[in-house]
Amino acid sequence: MQLHLSTYVSQNYLQVFNAFDEQLFWKLSPTYPKLKLLRFDGSEPGDVVEVELQTGIKSFRWTSLITERSITETEAYFVDQGQELPPPLKVWHHKHLVSKNGSGAVIHDIITYSTGFKPLDLLLYPLIKVQFGMRKPVYQREFGKV
Numbered sequence: 001m002q003l004h005l006s007t008y009v010s011q012n013y014l015q016v017f018n019a020f021d022e023q024l025f026w027k028l029s030p031t032y033p034k035l036k037l038l039r040f041d042g043s044e045p046g047d048v049v050e051v052e053l054q055t056g057i058k059s060f061r062w063t064s065l066i067t068e069r070s071i072t073e074t075e076a077y078f079v080d081q082g083q084e085l086p087p088p089l090k091v092w093h094h095k096h097l098v099s100k101n102g103s104g105a106v107i108h109d110i111i112t113y114s115t116g117f118k119p120l121d122l123l124l125y126p127l128i129k130v131q132f133g134m135r136k137p138v139y140q141r142e143f144g145k146v
Contacts, residue, residue, distance in 0.1 A: 004109070004110045007135070009146060013076060024142065064081060064083060
């Protein structure tokens, strides 16, 4: 399944892209499940981000590898690819794309995921959409509302 969420902000696309650091990671983190950050290397190819999802009942490890990064005259992006995922996820590919939009930018969260079972993928879609939709006000607060 693929989910694509877009948020328009007033800052320049390169300023926005360069702000994707550990501090922004924490601001974008959901209130549930609680996250324990185990490793945050950055957003360059080969970097690793590793968290422990703490549900209150059981903890799950989520490890992502940064596999791609590109900066052009009109857009910049990096991709985190799930390496160790919590059940029921089997595939996770998240492209963090920031594109130029006049003097501002558009932040795109493009997520491709799979559990290996299409009905479960469909069931998870609204949950993932809500979880990542919660980033929109954070992006607008950090980078200016349009």
